[in-house]
Amino acid sequence: MQTIPGSSLVPYTPPVCEGTGGIAYEFWAGASPRAVEVDQLPAGTAPTSTSTLSSFSAPANVAENYFARLRGYLCVPMSGMYRFHLSADDRAELQLSTDESPANKRRIAYQRLATAPGEYGAFPTQQSELIYLEAGRRYYIEATLREFEFRDHLTVAWTMPDGTMQTIPGSSLVPYTSGSMAATGTGVKAVAPEATLGAFTASPNPFQDKAKISFSVATSEDVRLEVYNLQGKLMQTLYTGKAEPGKAYEYEFDGSKYVNGVYICRITVGGKTTVKRLLLAR
16 A cells, blocks of 8 residues: 555646637728727628737737727636626627527627726726636637727736636637537537526525525436536535436535635536526625
């Protein structure tokens, strides 16, 4: 009997997505004076130019009166809660999908007035809420810019679960291509089918020591129910196995040994993940 030697151990490497290295950039020159909102970007016409950027930061001071779009797939280096920050001149918005499908994107940050480069705190809408993201999965992300005159720039940063704030690097981005939605391979999941999760509840919430987690499924599926802290550390696995439709499943999360704060209850049903926040407050 002996302590396991280092020669028999390999450090854990978080899963990464294939194809990382940058984000797609599209530029439309000569915007119509009537098109003043970012959602009036002329997506139906071919852009004036395209390129791939090495980070989530658009070229600055390149022209006047134009639209630009940066889009691709986000691949986070660790599971946990992320906050996104937007800085642009003039108007811009940032959208993030719940998976790799653009159809599921939603606006998480925006600004209607210009800020200086790297200025993320001028307006509350420049910052997103905390969003749970899972390492090894791809999330479609898109930023759009409407430039009028004088300065022009756009940068997207994030605050990671460990507190690090930085411009999103190319190592966490995959450029968007129209055919990539069907891609499969290591760290890349095909578009998920319709969710088969039925009820998913937690009570009480907030809770003092213990919370009951309940779920049901619409079809027979493999299910995994877990609780993580905000740093992405697995705290408890509550259930793993096959779940049958028409049956209510209930499990208890015991937080009596944990510190107060927010925890993430994550359920994966047939490959599709849903999360719920739990607040431990004694």
